[in-house]
Each structure stands twice: as structure tokens, then as C-alpha cells.
Amino acid sequence: MTAEAPPIPFIDLKAQQARIADGLRRRIDRVLGHGAYILGPEVAELEAALAGFTGAGFCLTCSSGTDALLLPLMAWGVGPGDAVLVPSFTFVATAEVVVLAGATPVFVDVLEHDFTIDPAGLEPGIAAAEAAGLRPRVVVPVDLFGQPADYPAIRPIAEAHGLKVLGDAAQSFGATLDGGRVGTFADATATSFFPAKPLGCYGDGGAVFSNDSALIDVMRSIRVHGQGADKYDNVRIGINGRLDTLQAAVLLEKLAIFPDEIAARQRIADRYAAGLGDAMGVPSVRFGATSVWAQFTITTDRRDRVAASLQAAGVPTAIYYAKPLHRQDAYRHYPCAAGALPVSDHLSARVLSLPMHPYLDTVVQDRIIAAVHAAHQK
Numbered sequence: 001m002t003a004e005a006p007p008i009p010f011i012d013l014k015a016q017q018a019r020i021a022d023g024l025r026r027r028i029d030r031v032l033g034h035g036a037y038i039l040g041p042e043v044a045e046l047e048a049a050l051a052g053f054t055g056a057g058f059c060l061t062c063s064s065g066t067d068a069l070l071l072p073l074m075a076w077g078v079g080p081g082d083a084v085l086v087p088s089f090t091f092v093a094t095a096e097v098v099v100l101a102g103a104t105p106v107f108v109d110v111l112e113h114d115f116t117i118d119p120a121g122l123e124p125g126i127a128a129a130e131a132a133g134l135r136p137r138v139v140v141p142v143d144l145f146g147q148p149a150d151y152p153a154i155r156p157i158a159e160a161h162g163l164k165v166l167g168d169a170a171q172s173f174g175a176t177l178d179g180g181r182v183g184t185f186a187d188a189t190a191t192s193f194f195p196a197k198p199l200g201c202y203g204d205g206g207a208v209f210s211n212d213s214a215l216i217d218v219m220r221s222i223r224v225h226g227q228g229a230d231k232y233d234n235v236r237i238g239i240n241g242r243l244d245t246l247q248a249a250v251l252l253e254k255l256a257i258f259p260d261e262i263a264a265r266q267r268i269a270d271r272y273a274a275g276l277g278d279a280m281g282v283p284s285v286r287f288g289a290t291s292v293w294a295q296f297t298i299t300t301d302r303r304d305r306v307a308a309s310l311q312a313a314g315v316p317t318a319i320y321y322a323k324p325l326h327r328q329d330a331y332r333h334y335p336c337a338a339g340a341l342p343v344s345d346h347l348s349a350r351v352l353s354l355p356m357h358p359y360l361d362t363v364v365q366d367r368i369i370a371a372v373h374a375a376h377q378k
């Protein structure tokens with residue numbers, strides 16, 4: 001590449017904004033006109049649209065993906081003495097909410113080739129929880145990098161042990177499994193609308209999906225300080241967990257082009273896989289699943305050298321995640337299934353995520369692919 005080549009963004013939100021600028025302005029102006037900034041009409045409209053998009057019975061929006069994970073745990077009464085099984089190779093929020101609820105995370109390893117929780121680690125995780133004197137209550141599969149976890153393998157194990165399944169779909173909104181959409185595979189599914197997620201707003205936002213209307217009602221109460229008849233009637237402990245009306249307006253506009261963006265992400269992932277597949281590990285998608293490619297994450301034994309030479313060539317990369325949660329200072333004292341998580345350790349030393357967004361054009365992508373090959377051969 002030449003020194004004049006324009007910098008490559010890791011995620012390009014500007015191209016999307018230019019595409020939807022007029023509709024976005026109209027929707028934002030409408031909110032400024034009616035002035036219902038908290039739980040205005042766009043929030044209910046978005047919840048109906050998101051439930052329709054996923055096929056889930058109900059959708060409850062909230063203030064972030066983190067709160068979307070916390071709400072079901074609080075509604076199920078998960079607390080002190082309870083264990084929640086979570087993968088170690090994930091974003092910290094997956095385990096953080098367990099501790100915020102007063103319960104104990106128990107770390108389980110992931111599958112090397114699709115980065116999601118290893119169903120074979122659940123029974124050892126349950127045993128580790130019981131050995132620590134804890135009651136296993138919930139398992140949280142994480143749809144890491146955009147692909148649903150192996151819910152058909154996880155659900156029967158959870159059912160046999162009386163565990164709820166809480167899907168962490170912060171990175172996978174819009175993905176599918178055996179013809180169903182994310183939002184329908186678990187007792188409750190949490191997603192995030194953080195700007196860089198596949199469907200993102202212009203601030204923080206999230207949503208929970210479920211077919212359980214009683215659960216939704218309790219979470220709706222927790223979302224507004226545990227309200228009963230109204231906000232000043234408090235029947236349980238809650239949080240301030242609402243989605244802003246302005247963010248709902250932004251999401252309604254973005255949802256209209258989301259299916260088209262998912263298709264573009266798939267084309268880009270296919271091109272990466274075809275261009276890189278022989279030289280290094282490219283992510284595999286299980287039979288029956290689709291990914292929304294929140295990240296395109298390669299694995300290589302020469303990760304740090306490859307990342308450095310890509311940076312020198314003007315190609316930004318990111319490491320998700322350099323340190324698994326069971327190695328973090330705040331989490332290292334919690335139990336691990338079978339005492340060790342070798343795949344999480346292995347991946348954290350080898351993963352490297354490449355620029356990925358629906359507006360990555362083929363010229364720039366080919367420049368990235370060539371730079372990865374050059375970096376790998378050094």
C-alpha cells in the first residue's frame with residue numbers, strides 16, 4: 001500500500017448514517033416535537049417491531065445490554081447462594097451481572113472453533129458449583145462474535161438440572177439457528193444496542209426477549225424501580241433501566257435496513273474466509289446456524305506479530321478478548337468447571353479481529369486480506 005491510502009476504520013458508522021440521514025432526522029424531529037423523552041410512543045413501537053422481527057412472544061427494551069442480562073436474573077430471584085454458569089471467554093458484562101445480582105459465576109470453557117460455550121462443560125460446571133456449596137440456577141450461553149451458541153445441545157442439559165437458560169445475544173441480534181431467530185432459543189434472551197453492535201443506536205440501549213409474559217411483567221416493573229401501580233408504588237427492588245425515546249427512534253430507522261446489512265455482513269465474511277482460509281484459522285459457523293458477524297475473528301499462533309505489522313500497514317485490528325474472565329483480578333476467585341479452562345486460555349493468546357461492518361467495500365477488503373497475508377509471512 002502507499003502512504004496516501006486512506007485510513008481504514010475498524011467499524012464505519014458514518015456510511016450507514018449517510019444512507020439513512022433523512023429518515024433519521026424526521027424521526028428525531030418527531031420526538032423533539034412531542035417531547036415524551038422517557039417511554040414515549042417510539043419505545044412501544046420499537047418493542048412491537050423487535051418482537052415481530054425475532055418471532056419472540058415479547059420484547060422489553062432497556063438501558064443497555066448489561067441491564068438486559070441483569071433484569072431476568074433479578075426477576076428470577078437469583079441471588080446469594082446461587083450459581084450461574086457463564087463462559088470465561090466473553091465480554092465482562094456476562095459475569096458482572098451475576099455478581100451484581102448477588103450470585104456466584106461459575107466459569108465454563110468454550111468450543112475452539114466457534115467460540116461459544118462448550119455444552120460438555122455444563123455438567124462439570126454444575127458439579128463445581130455444588131462442590132462449592134452453591135445452587136446452580138441459570139446458564140448463560142453467549143453468542144460470541146455473532147453466532148448463536150449450541151442451544152439445542154444446551155437446553156436439555158439445563159432442563160435436566162432445573163436451570164434457566166439466559167441467552168447473551170449482545171453480539172448476535174439478527175442471527176438464526178435451525179430457521180428460528182435469536183430471541184427465541186432461551187427462557188430469556190438479552191441483546192445490546194451499543195453503537196458498535198450489529199444493530200446499534202447512538203448511545204446505550206438493550207432489550208430482553210421472552211415468550212413468558214409473567215417474566216416480562218416482572219422485568220417491566222424492575223425496569224422502573226420495582227414499580228407497582230405506578231412509579232411511587234414500589235413492590236420490589238428495581239433499577240432505572242429504561243431505553244430513551246430518542247434511541248428507540250434511531251433504532252426504528254436502523255431496523256428498516258438491518259436485513260440488508262445482515263446480508264452485506266455475510267458477503268463480507270464469505271470474502272474474508274475465501275481470501276484467508278488457507279493461511280490461518282477463520283471462524284466456522286455450525287450447520288443450521290447463521291452469524292451476523294459482529295466480529296470476524298481469525299486465530300494465529302503469531303497473533304502479536306501479525307497485529308503489529310497490520311497496524312504498520314494501516315489496518316486496524318482488535319483483540320477480543322486478551323484475558324479470559326477466570327484470569328481477571330475481579331473474577332479469578334470464582335470456581336471453574338473441571339478446575340481449568342484450556343480453550344479459553346488458548347484462544348485469548350491467538351484471536352485477532354479484523355475490520356468488519358456492512359459498508360466495507362471490496363477494494364478496501366482486498367487491501368486488508370493482502371496485508372494479513374503479508375503480515376503472516378513475515
Ligand SMILES: *Cc1c(COP(=O)(O)O)cnc(C)c1O
Pocket residue numbers: 064065066067090091093094142168170171192193194204205206
Ligand atoms: C456488549 C456486550 C454486552 C453488554 O452490552 P452493553 O450494551 O455494552 O451493556 C454483554 N455481553 C456481550 C457478549 C457483549 O458483547
